[in-house]
Amino acid sequence: MPRTEAENQRIRDERREQILQAAIQVFARQGYAATKIADIADAAHSSHGLVYHYFESKEVIFMTLIEQAERDAQQTAAAALAQPGDALDRITWLVTRMLQGLQRRPELYMVMVQSFASETFTPELRKLATSQAELIPATLRRLIQDGQASGRIAPGDPDELATAIFCCIQGLAVNVLSPDGLPVTFPSPATLLRLLKA
Amino acid sequence: MPRTEAENQRIRDERREQILQAAIQVFARQGYAATKIADIADAAHSSHGLVYHYFESKEVIFMTLIEQAERDAQQTAAAALAQPGDALDRITWLVTRMLQGLQRRPELYMVMVQSFASETFTPELRKLATSQAELIPATLRRLIQDGQASGRIAPGDPDELATAIFCCIQGLAVNVLSPDGLPVTFPSPATLLRLLKA
DNA sequence: GTCTATAAATCGATAGAC
DNA sequence: GTCTATCGATTTATAGAC
Numbered sequence: 001m002p003r004t005e006a007e008n009q010r011i012r013d014e015r016r017e018q019i020l021q022a023a024i025q026v027f028a029r030q031g032y033a034a035t036k037i038a039d040i041a042d043a044a045h046s047s048h049g050l051v052y053h054y055f056e057s058k059e060v061i062f063m064t065l066i067e068q069a070e071r072d073a074q075q076t077a078a079a080a081l082a083q084p085g086d087a088l089d090r091i092t093w094l095v096t097r098m099l100q101g102l103q104r105r106p107e108l109y110m111v112m113v114q115s116f117a118s119e120t121f122t123p124e125l126r127k128l129a130t131s132q133a134e135l136i137p138a139t140l141r142r143l144i145q146d147g148q149a150s151g152r153i154a155p156g157d158p159d160e161l162a163t164a165i166f167c168c169i170q171g172l173a174v175n176v177l178s179p180d181g182l183p184v185t186f187p188s189p190a191t192l193l194r195l196l197k198a
Numbered sequence: 199m200p201r202t203e204a205e206n207q208r209i210r211d212e213r214r215e216q217i218l219q220a221a222i223q224v225f226a227r228q229g230y231a232a233t234k235i236a237d238i239a240d241a242a243h244s245s246h247g248l249v250y251h252y253f254e255s256k257e258v259i260f261m262t263l264i265e266q267a268e269r270d271a272q273q274t275a276a277a278a279l280a281q282p283g284d285a286l287d288r289i290t291w292l293v294t295r296m297l298q299g300l301q302r303r304p305e306l307y308m309v310m311v312q313s314f315a316s317e318t319f320t321p322e323l324r325k326l327a328t329s330q331a332e333l334i335p336a337t338l339r340r341l342i343q344d345g346q347a348s349g350r351i352a353p354g355d356p357d358e359l360a361t362a363i364f365c366c367i368q369g370l371a372v373n374v375l376s377p378d379g380l381p382v383t384f385p386s387p388a389t390l391l392r393l394l395k396a
Numbered sequence: 397g398t399c400t401a402t403a404a405a406t407c408g409a410t411a412g413a414c
Numbered sequence: 415g416t417c418t419a420t421c422g423a424t425t426t427a428t429a430g431a432c
Binding site for chain 2: 029030032118119126134154157161163169170171172177180191192195197
Binding site: 206209210244245248251 | 415419
């Protein structure tokens with residue numbers, strides 16, 4: 001009794017996702033260049049031939065992950081702006097959410113960091129990475145300006161403050177995934193938001 | 199007329215240093231794994247054969263740079279603790295110095311980040327990297343505790359605060375060197391130290 | 397749908413000429 | 415002291431069997 005087409009489709013979808021999940025784990029910890037297709041295949045419990053059956057190249061796999069991360073970031077940014085309350089409430093929500101995301105899935109943040117930290121990627125990927133890298137800081141900056149206008153956030157260059165918060169998040173991503181790194185003490189949202197305290 | 203031995207030595211020293219400086223530029227921007235010996239040779243205006251005349255392997259070059267960065271960090275940490283004034287003055291000095299270093303030589307910070315951000319290095323190098331990665335946060339933590347004891351620094355988990363400051367520095371290193379990154383607005387020391395404001 | 401075998405290209409490292 | 419030529423190992427990607 002042959003498999004139905006629907007079941008084949010399900011198997012393919014699962015395998016593809018399995019490979020992507022394996023890839024993000026390895027990319028985040030070894031970096032793109034140091035990651036071999038065989039590493040991804042091993043982590044996905046498949047042969048390396050199968051990886052090429054589902055993806056054209058190593059770069060396409062990475063690109064797929066970056067696109068995924070970008071959609072995630074766009075949703076987060078939009079949700080932050082739509083949050084109830086005033087600007088400070090929205091920033092608090094945004095920072096809290098990113099810190100949570102960082103603890104739950106640090107790999108996603110780490111591949112984003114890598115995507116715009118290396119000169120070796122194709123222009124296409126770099127363009128995607130940089131546009132993404134600007135999204136969160138831009139959102140933060142805007143909210144900080146709003147909060148300063150209403151007096152709930154202390155004065156100071158919004159650009160500096162947004163950069164400080166964003167860089168802290170990125171630095172955390174690097175540290176959490178550090179192989180033999182001692183356990184990182186995550187700053188609470190409240191701690192980070194001291195930067196903005198009026 | 200043959201070259202004197204002293205002159206030969208000078209030539210060798212210069213070449214070696216030239217290769218190291220070329221290497222740190224390339225490593226910081228492309229990452230260790232993506233960097234080819236040929237890239238370093240090109241940047242140093244030499245052949246790749248010559249690079250191997252001065253260094254055993256690619257890893258030894260990287261290791262040499264990390265050791266250099268580690269000595270630098272140790273001196274900085276020691277100097278911070280020996281600074282006049284109270285704990286807050288010392289932290290201010292330390293943060294200011296790191297931010298300056300980051301603007302003058304971001305490559306040094308970037309290779310440090312890379313050294314403990316990847317699983318692919320030898321245990322020896324990893325050990326060096328992690329011990330270094332702990333040095334600055336530990337110094338910060340200690341100074342924060344001192345400052346809190348004397349009341350000049352606001353209460354709060356010293357570990358969280360030290361992590362936040364340290365991660366921000368590291369995140370900045372990544373962003374400054376981002377290839378097509380828009381110019382990064384460096385937070386001033388005062389901005390960063392809002393985290394500690396009593 | 398999955399695997400093994402292999403082709404093709406790349407890169408770290410060495411040898412030897414000048 | 416510096417370079418070019420080359421070896422050898424690794425790795426991306428493909429072809430074909432099951």
